[in-house]
Amino acid sequence: MAKVEVVMPQMGESITTGTITKWHKNVGEVIELDAILLEISTDKVESEIPSPIHGKIVELLYPEGATVDVGRPIAIIEDDLNAAVSAPSAKPAAAAAPAKAEAAPAQTTAPAAAPVAAPAQVEDEGGFRFYTPLVKAMAKDAGIALSELKNISGSGAGGRVNKSDLEAYIANRGKGGAAVSAPAAKPAAAAPAPTAAPSGVSETRPSGRVEIVAMDNMRKAIAKNMVASKQTSPHVNSIDEIDMTNLVKARNKIKDEFKKREGINLxxxxxxxxxxxxxxxEHPLVNASIEGDNIVIKKDIHLGCAVAVPGNGLVVPVIKNAGDLNLTGIARQLDILANKARTKKLTMDDLSGGTYTFTNNxxxxxxxxTPVILQPQVGIFCTGVIKKRVMVMEDDAIAIRHMMYGTHTYDHRLIDGELGSKFLASVKHHLETMNPENLI
Structure with a gap:
C-alpha cells in the first residue's frame, strides 16, 4: 500500500500560491489516472488539475476557497485499492466548509516543501481522530492543546472537527461555553478580515445606493501582484506617436490571402x-531582469502577450524563442496561445519564462x-488605438495619417531614460519602415 501526496502546482513564473475553487472527488471515491481531481485559480490562469495516479482518495487537506502555497500537499491518494481507507468515506469537513473560506495565516508559516506526515490522523485516548492541517494550524495559533482539541464536538463527517467548529469554540472560549458545533462569528484572532482598513485609515461602511461585490480569487491575486510590482520597480514611461499608415495599407492588401493560407486573421x-x-x-539590456545586485541579460527572447479573457481578467502567455520567428511564425504562435487562454487550456510552460511583455490597449x-511591469521583467510595451489624424509632414504638407501612440514602460533601476527612449524609437522605426510582404 502506498500513499501519494498531490501538491499545489506552480501555474506560472512568480506564482507562489493557488486557490482551490472546486473539488471533483470526495474522500473514499476512486479516481482514474489523469481524471480531474480539482480546479485551481491564480492571477494568471484557471486550470483543472488531474490525478497523478489511479487510486482511492484518502484525504482532501483543504476546503474549496482555500489559498495554498505552491508545493504544499493538498490531497492524499492511496494507490492500493484493496487496502482499507484510513479516513471516513464521506466528503471531509474541509469540503463542507463555506466555499468562501480562506486558509488561516498559519498555513504559510511552514516552508512550502514541508512534508506532511500522517496529515490528518492524531491518536488520543479514544483511538484515532482526524484533523486537517488547517484545523491543527488554527488550534496551534490559538494555544489549544491536543487534550483540549479532542474534547471539541465536531459537525463534520464522522464527527470530525472542521474549521467552523473550531472558530465557534474559540469564540466561546473564556465565556464559560462548552464545546460547540454551530458556527459563530469569525474572530479576528483566527483570520484577520481581508477588508480591514490600513493602519491610520478610518474604516467606514458605505451608505446610500451601493453594491458590495467580493473580489474573486483571480482579481485578488492580480491586485496583489500589481501592488508588488509598483513597490519593486520605479516605473518610467516613454511615449511617442507612430505613423502606421504604410502598415495599414500593406495589411489591407495581404490580409485576405494570409487568412486563406494560414487560417489566421492578420x-x-x-x-x-x-x-x-x-x-x-538591438537593445539586449531591455531583455533582462534584476536579481539582487546582479543584472541577468537573457540571450533568448521569450515574448509575453497579454490576452483578455472575458470575465476572467488577463493572462500573459509567452511566445517562446520569438527571436527565431518571422512574422508568420509569431502570428501562428500567438493564435495558438490565445485560443488556449480562452478555453482555459494554458499550461505552466505557456505562462512561464517571459523576458518582455506586450499589451494592446x-x-x-x-x-x-501606462501599463504595470510584469515581474521580474524590466519592461513592457503598450499600444493605443490607431486613429486618423491630420499631420504636418516633413515638407510642411498637410496629410491625413493613421497614427498610434506607443508606450515603453521600464524599470528605472536598470533602464535609464536614454535607453528607454532609444528602445521606443527602435520599435517606432521598425513599424514605420516595415514591408510585411517581405516578412510573411
Missing part, C-alpha cells in the same frame, strides 16, 4: 510583436496607457 499586434523583437535584439479604443 492583426496589427503581429506587426508590433515583430517590431519589439527587432528592438530587443488599443483594442479597447484607448488612446494611451
Amino acid at each position: 492583426t496589427f499586434s503581429h506587426f508590433v510583436l515583430y517590431a519589439i523583437v527587432q528592438a530587443l535584439k 488599443g483594442s479597447f479604443g484607448t488612446l494611451i496607457a
